[in-house]
Amino acid sequence: MLDLLIFVAVPYISIALALVVTPYRYFSGRLTWSAYSTQFLERKTLFWGSVPWHYGVILLLAGHAIGFLFPSAVQSLLSNFSTLLAMESIALGLGLLALLGTVILVFRRAFTGIRAVTEVADWIVILLVLNQAITGVYMGLFARWGMEWYLHTAVPWLYSLLTLKPNIALVSGLPLMFKIHVLGAFLILAFLPFTKFVHFLFLPFGFLFDPPILYRWVRDRRAKRI
């Protein structure tokens, strides 16, 4: 029953929310689309929280995505034991980095002057990522070779979700920590359109190719640039 909830119901609801509400927010409430930086009010602790967290999580997310998109390529790469060992160690390092970051961020929310700009939504966001970091690092330490078994359990299960034939058997035997990690991940997806999580959806890359100065014209409504 719990498995059904974690591996079928929550994922589908979360995906639906993310797919429907995100565009809605984009078109109706873009004025609230921001990372709501609090650096302006407190910067010393933020540095030690935000930088490790983001460097950790972005690389780890990329790792998850690569494993999901190219399972067989990753599989053959990891068949070399020393590669697997190296990759696992790097991942664990990044995980610890992210964990360190989130713990600092949580303390910062609780004990520094930024309480004035902290609302329930901020707590939801930060506790959800704390959960991801704790459960992730736990698996790195106590459920070894996650990189390997991820490819044979979570990835096929995710594909089964996508093809609308959810196959819980692939993942139901995995440890509780894994289940909490998955639940947390989909809750993040569910909360994404409602919170400042949206901040990482539209990553700016255009500026890498644009000329530096941007002009906008009312007159002929063409963006003219120099």
Next chain:
Amino acid sequence: MDVRAQLVMTFNLDKCLGCHTCSISCKNIWTDRKGAEYMWWNNVETKPGAGYPKFWEDQERYKGGWVLKGNKVKLKAFGKLSTLLNMFFQPHMPKLEDYYHPWTYEYSKLYEGGEEDDQPVAEPVSLITGEKMEIEFGPNWDDDLGGSPLYAENDVNLEERRILHTFSKLFMFYLPRICNHCLNPACVGACPQRAIYKRGEDGIVLVDQNTCRGWRFCVTACPYKKVYYNWNTGKSEKCIFCYPRVETAQANACAHSCVGKIRHVGVLLYDADRIDEVIKAKDADLVEAQRRIILDPNDERIVRLAKENGIPDSWIEAARKSPTYAFVKEYEIAFPLHPEFRTVPMTFYIPPLSPILATQRIAYEVEDYDEIPSRESLRVPVRYLAKLFSAGNEEIIHEALDKMIALRYYMRAKNLGESFDESVLRKAGLTPESAERLYKLMTLASYEERFAIPPAHREYLDAKDAEMRKGAKGFGILSSTRGGV
């Protein structure tokens, strides 16, 4: 040649009283909101002094503006790669305390408190946390050289700190500042989200609130620190040149309310193709390079090219009457603030004439010179002015001061019915007619003459897009913002 038009403000520092009326009218209209309490889109600071935010001119500290490296102009703070790497934390951005922690007083205590033995007091409370606070610093804390050892003495433009301890040499003047609506705005160049843009029609630089995601690279990049982060909306805001007012041909709130009538607003035509030349000029040539790309609205060819570029007749007409054109280009007495930041700022300052040094010798000399001091005897060192307004080029500051001194000499003689030596005027590059015109423009000009602002052309506006544009312009929002569930 790519002729474009811009609305430009000039400040005649000779007449600024430091009354802060401009700042207040701006605040009342635009930044009297949660998250914006600390913002002063228009501020007036005492020079020498720390300014707002503290020591904003010190780019070793804040890394604002552009720097010339070889034949390339780059943002001082970040390249493209380091922009990506620094998205999660802005190392050089000023913190709240560099501006000041905004506060109010618990006035309600004064009439709501019950009967007590002691007088009720209105204690200061933070406008951010609502908690009681100690006031340790505020806007214009160092007004009129207050706390000089901490502030004025550390002014980066001041070479001779001892001046501040030498009563006979002590000087100060006021510097009102708004966003310069630059031609090469560092804020625009730094924004990874491309949310900041320069309006083609009138040159106003705006932060598109719909696109801004609050990465804050603009705050770091603007060397004048004229983009502000709103801690409530999570987005950046800046001076909007009162576009809702100027679009309807009214003067900006700051300029309109200016008690000293030191501000003029008018159209300048410029050649956008040659901005590159300006930003790559040597420090000492920066001002002149910028003057060169400002175009003559009476030149037939330029008018034709302006029309081809879609600049309306009313704007060309306004450019001809523009007081800013007169100050910047015809008389060459108005200068950009810190041109060495290479943003090509488009507000201009007429440097102040100041009282003479109080040493006896000079007082005698002044009498010799018909009561009008020579520029060497002015209290504000030309070197200091050159650091502010011409990237160190003292020569062009001299020329401007000489013009103003000659003008005084001429007008004084005229008012008193005394004879005068016209060669003084000519040596300074003036004629009796041009001196007369300059005098009128600086002192007697009517509201319409001071603010030659053509209205925006409604026929260019497409009603379909109005909603979209509304979000794309301007500043923060009033509704609940913090993206809550």
